[in-house]
Amino acid sequence: MAEEKLILWGEKNYYSPYVFSCFVALAEKGLPFEVRTFDLSAGEHRQGDYGARSITGRVPSLQHGELWLAESSAIDEYLEEVFPPPRYARLYPARPAERARARQVQAWVRSDLMPLREERPTSSVFMKEPVKPLSAAGRAAAERVVRAAEALLPAGATWLFGDFGVADADLGLMLQRLVANGDPVPDRLRDYAHRVWDRPSVKDWRARVPKGR
Amino acid sequence: MAEEKLILWGEKNYYSPYVFSCFVALAEKGLPFEVRTFDLSAGEHRQGDYGARSITGRVPSLQHGELWLAESSAIDEYLEEVFPPPRYARLYPARPAERARARQVQAWVRSDLMPLREERPTSSVFMKEPVKPLSAAGRAAAERVVRAAEALLPAGATWLFGDFGVADADLGLMLQRLVANGDPVPDRLRDYAHRVWDRPSVKDWRARVPKGR
Numbered sequence: 314m315a316e317e318k319l320i321l322w323g324e325k326n327y328y329s330p331y332v333f334s335c336f337v338a339l340a341e342k343g344l345p346f347e348v349r350t351f352d353l354s355a356g357e358h359r360q361g362d363y364g365a366r367s368i369t370g371r372v373p374s375l376q377h378g379e380l381w382l383a384e385s386s387a388i389d390e391y392l393e394e395v396f397p398p399p400r401y402a403r404l405y406p407a408r409p410a411e412r413a414r415a416r417q418v419q420a421w422v423r424s425d426l427m428p429l430r431e432e433r434p435t436s437s438v439f440m441k442e443p444v445k446p447l448s449a450a451g452r453a454a455a456e457r458v459v460r461a462a463e464a465l466l467p468a469g470a471t472w473l474f475g476d477f478g479v480a481d482a483d484l485g486l487m488l489q490r491l492v493a494n495g496d497p498v499p500d501r502l503r504d505y506a507h508r509v510w511d512r513p514s515v516k517d518w519r520a521r522v523p524k525g526r
Numbered sequence: 527m528a529e530e531k532l533i534l535w536g537e538k539n540y541y542s543p544y545v546f547s548c549f550v551a552l553a554e555k556g557l558p559f560e561v562r563t564f565d566l567s568a569g570e571h572r573q574g575d576y577g578a579r580s581i582t583g584r585v586p587s588l589q590h591g592e593l594w595l596a597e598s599s600a601i602d603e604y605l606e607e608v609f610p611p612p613r614y615a616r617l618y619p620a621r622p623a624e625r626a627r628a629r630q631v632q633a634w635v636r637s638d639l640m641p642l643r644e645e646r647p648t649s650s651v652f653m654k655e656p657v658k659p660l661s662a663a664g665r666a667a668a669e670r671v672v673r674a675a676e677a678l679l680p681a682g683a684t685w686l687f688g689d690f691g692v693a694d695a696d697l698g699l700m701l702q703r704l705v706a707n708g709d710p711v712p713d714r715l716r717d718y719a720h721r722v723w724d725r726p727s728v729k730d731w732r733a734r735v736p737k738g739r
């Protein structure tokens with residue numbers, strides 16, 4: 314089954330933080346894969362059988378042989394199980410307590426911090442679209458991200474858990490919502506966000522973002 | 527480490543669907559554990575060191591020796607790794623494609639269907655608090671849940687993936703938002719939601735819900 318073709322279904326603007334996470338996971342694993350994109354604003358993902366195949370009709374989904382799998386964190390975990398370390402790069406830490414913390418980060422950035430996600434959309438990160446100053450709620454969410462990232466990233470550490478992993482990709486993108494827009498972030502976290510941004514897998518994604526719309 | 531005391535931090539009304547998921551996971555595993563609750567409306571979780579310990583300050587969190595872990599799906603996965611089958615009950619399917627689908631369900635009910643979650647809060651399920659008829663957006667979300675659940679639950683199946691698992695607890699609660707409020711649900715899914723409700727681990731939770739407020 315591991316030999317079947319891998320297709321990542323995403324959206325044409327390359328600004329979904331969830332497609333981003335799976336793209337980085339596939340690239341880090343060094344797997345050959347194809348990206349196919351929908352124009353979400355034109356409702357392309359609601360045409361044809363995508364809704365039935367993916368069950369929920371959302372992007373991303375991963376097509377792997379007969380399996381069509383949606384939800385980015387489930388896709389990342391699936392890739393780790395089907396293409397495991399050490400033959401393929403590790404996406405999650407080996408130790409249960411650290412794996413758990415990586416999953417905490419992934420679940421948290423997907424279910425919290427809504428004011429920051431709304432006021433600093435990924436279009437402002439990947440495409441430099443202009444934003445307004447943060448509201449009080451946006452600033453509060455920004456402060457929570459900074460406080461959590463400071464607790465998560467050990468002093469002097471390059472990545473969250475020793476080696477680079479998908480939680481770094483997710484947290485780095487969340488921090489880039491601030492860094493890329495000139496919002497205040499402690500030096501140590503800004504440097505970390507830049508390191509994530511310079512990761513070859515992340516640069517591959519960034520190179521695909523369309524110039525202008 | 528597996529022998530250390532387990533404490534689940536929750537909220538005093540027992541209506542968090544995320545604390546629910548972890549409670550069911552712990553109960554299904556047959557583990558001795560203690561529940562400690564905050565009065566969230568009084569901000570009890572923002573006092574003391576809970577925010578620093580849990581990193582994000584949200585409930586649930588699981589305290590296990592030195593580890594304080596937040597985010598319900600990360601807690602469920604941690605319990606499966608540290609208290610693995612067959613010695614302890616299985617929470618996730620064994621086969622990668624099914625494990626992936628279980629994770630898809632967990633991630634999906636935590637990140638989508640907001641109109642349904644708002645118009646059919648868990649207080650209307652656990653405490654029978656009255657609700658209004660669904661809005662158009664609420665009905666659309668209800669239809670999406672029904673469609674997805676019909677695709678996920680095989681014909682004639684008792685549970686999603688053979689044995690009962692945490693994805694059943696999560697999807698069963700999402701369906702109960704409709705079933706408990708008399709909203710239309712196909713018989714087969716209503717029966718499934720009732721089966722989840724009659725699961726001993728779920729009945730243990732339901733018995734803890736305070737009567738009235």
Ligand SMILES: [Ca+2]
Binds near residue numbers: 350357
């Ligand atoms: Ca297209």
Ligand SMILES: [Ca+2]
Binds near residue numbers: 475476477
């Ligand atoms: Ca390393």
Ligand SMILES: [Ca+2]
Binds near residue numbers: 538563565570
């Ligand atoms: Ca209390």
Ligand SMILES: [Ca+2]
Binds near residue numbers: 688689690
């Ligand atoms: Ca069974």
